[in-house]
Amino acid sequence: MDRKIFRLAIPNIISNITVPLIGLANIGIAGHLDSAKYIGAMSLGVTIFNMIYWNFSFLRMSTSGFTSQALGARNLTEATSVLLRSVIVSVSLGVLIILLQYPIGQFAFRFILSGEEIKGYVEAYFRICVWGAPAVLTMYAFNGWFLGMQNAKTPMFIAIFNNILNIGLNFTFVFGLGMDIEGIALGTLLSQIITLAVTVTVWSLKYGRLKKYLRYADLWNKVALRSFFKVNADVFVRTFLLTIVTGFFTFASSSMGDTLLAVNALLMEFFMLFSYFMDGFAYAGEALTGKFVGAGDRKNLKAMIRRLFFWGFLVNLVAVIAYSFFPGELISLLTDKAEVIRVAKSYTFWTVLIPITGFAAFLWDGVFIGATLSKEMRNTMIFASMMFFACYFIAVPLLGNNGLWLSFILYLGMRAFVQTVIARKRLKLI
Template sequence: MNKEILRLAIPNILTNLTVPLLGMVDLHLMGHLNSSVFMGAVALGGVIFNFVYWGFAFLRMSMSGVAAQAFGKGKDQDMALVLQRGLMVAFGGSVLLLILQVPLANLSFWLLEGSDGVKAIARDYYYIRIWAAPAAISLMVFYGWFLGMQNALFPMIISVSVNVINVICSFLFVRVFHMKAEGVALGSVVGQYVGLLMAVAFFFLKYRWAADFFTAQMALIKRGFRRFMNVGGDIFIRTLSVIAVFTFFTSRSAGIGNDTLAANSALLQFMLLFSYFLDGFAFAGEAMVGRWFGANDKSTLNRTIGHLFKWGVGMAILFSASYAIAGNQLLAFFTDQADVIERGSHYLPWVIALPIVSFASYIWDGVYIGATASVAMRNSMVIAAIGFFFVPFFILFPAIGNHALWLSMLLFMFSRGVFLTILFPKLLK
């Protein structure tokens, strides 16, 4: 069982780690310019794309669970149509984003807090990176579908390639051509379109048979579309709750001050590094749980979940210990500005505690997505966001300031794991 988990988890870990590492490189490039406003601007601009891309993350999540269950049942046509439906939604959503990019920017920067200098740089970043949206959203579909096909290798190769190209281009544009925030934005655009071309090439290399099942008959497309969108809709609401928490976190950080925004953005990378690492095991859980759920093999399903949680505990202890030992050194990687490093060190203990209190929520996400138990995911996330992030923050902020943001984040992550643990027995009925 552990061998099968690692076969899927290791490629997913390598795939996922390129995402926070890319964010770290972007902050490193901006953090070694002559002002903290550049770090803040990339963080603020990134919030908008977190909102956009995480909003479409329901495609990857619903794709992997539904496709894995079709794989478990051995239904080739269903597998192919899952991909077609996902690409249709991705195309429609991408076109809409490009058409509405200006009003989206105006609304976003009106809602977000931050100084005029930070917002001006963030706008330049936004209007370049928005053109990566069609490729980025389509890649979510391919990643989810490949994983549902029990293939974690293709997403790993594509994602690593995307982010390596992104890093190289960002260094080239910033260090050689002396671009600033717009340089890392352009690096993202180049990387995403190279990744999309690779995904299409891999699809025709191994799954050409699926293209034969693509159809223009709306009756066939609609047949499974309702279930796909019901699952996707629940996950969309669930994801909006996550977006609301992280968007508010960054926006409120900006409202406190440029140095706090820079410090919180750097510390948030610690949390993202752990979450993307552990999501490698969660993604393995999606594929395996979906397969055994589709095959109605509850015994193997339960054993899989037990092993996943053992890995989760081990990784949480490892990351918390690493942050306790090397946290200040990691902060120094992001920036050479003493005020930002000093402020970040003050809030580091919250980040050290996060892996221990949050690991269960990530593992359960993989289990619930594989089982397409989207209603429980949606409800638990909404309750955790409102009751355990926003309410504690507004009560505590006047007394403890920025500490209230980190404490609320801790409560939010912990409560998610608790709720999903309580709801799990109903999943198998």
């Protein structure tokens, strides 16, 4: 079982680690420009797109869950149909975002409480990157499908290609051509479009033979479509609340001044680094859970979950040690601003609590997605989000930025606790 987990987890860990490296590199590029305001602007710009794209991450999750279950049941016709359904929906939603970019942008900019200069940087970043929406959402569908087919290596190589290309283009535009935040945005956009073209080519070469299994009558099967959109609706609500919490965290930071905005942006990279690393195991659990559920193999499902949490705990332990003993070194990699580094060190205690309180939530997410337990994921997030905002409005007036971090840590802990309770009861029915 460990071999099956690591065969999927290691490629996903490698590809996932390269994702925050883009954020770290972009923050690092912004942190070495002539003003600390670029750090805050980058954080706000990325947060806006996170709030947009994360809401559509159901495209990856549902595609992975349905594909892995179809594979477990050895139904290649349905597995192929799942990809085409997801691609059609992804492209349609991406085009819709482009058409609605002005009202979306104006709505998001209203929540930025920093000065006009930072708002201007954020708007410039948004107006360029928004054109990559169809490519980004379509990549969600392909990545979910690859994972559902128990193939983690192809997404890994594609992710590495995308991230190296992104970082290379950003360095070229900013330091080679003298551009600032617009150069970062342009590099990001071009890498998204090029990577999608490469992905489609790779799929055609590796899986083109599956076209013979596609039945257009099955593509629009009412039962399959109803299940597809029901799960997507539940996961959308879950992900929408997740983006509300993380987005609110950043926008709330913008009301505390430019320095604390930059500090919280840097420290949240600790969370992103841990989450993408832990998601490598969650994705493995996602693919294997779907396969075992589709095959009706309850024995291996339970064995896999036990081993998944064993390895997840070890990853959690490594993160706790790194964040406890090397916070200053990690922060210094992201910025050379002495004041930002000094203030950030006083809040690193909270980053140590991130892996402790949250690692189980990441792993349960993978299991729930693979089993398409979308309703349970939705309800868990509703409860945890309510706890976050209740704590925020009580703690922040009393504790300031510490209260904001306390609210976030409570939110992570509640997700893990509720999911554990649900899993102990619900998974017995599988």
